[in-house]
Amino acid sequence: MNGKISTPVFLGFTALLFTLSLSGCIIDATPTDTSTCADQRYVSAQWGVVKNVNNVPLTCDQANASTVVMDFGSYSWTWSCNDGTNTSPNSGIPEGTYSTQMTLYSPSGELLSTTPVVSYSMLHCTPTYVTATFGVN
Secondary structure, eight states: OOSOOOHHHHHHHHHHHHHHHTTOOOOOOOOSOOOOTGGGOOEEEEEEEEETTTOOEEOTTTTTOOEEEEEETTEEEEEEGGGOEEEOSOOOOOSEEEEEEEEEEOTTOOEEEEOOOEEEEEOTTOOEEEEEEEEEO
8 A cells, every 4th residue: 555545436435525514514513602700890789778676688878878888808899788789880890709898888888787808709710799688777
């Protein structure tokens, strides 16, 4: 054997490939998700308000609460209390550990409730979820 491919074998193989290409099967290898790892590093917060005395859930209006402020390390975000949940407007927060605190304010800016400072980790390609319950008098 001299390592040459005979013409009939080559033509047969070429015909087979051509036939397979007519099968109608198209494989699209273009990725549909264009997000990056950094796009997945954001903070998602959820909160509720309860009466301090008996832990009965209250609406923000019943608690005279209007604003929730979240401090996440050097980041700070302000949201409407009525939202009940929100997401940081910026993604790509660097990986690391962040001292986190959430504070509830009245429409006049009076501090109504604050959470203890807790450390949260921002992991690789993963959002961080924070939940808070504010107790008010």
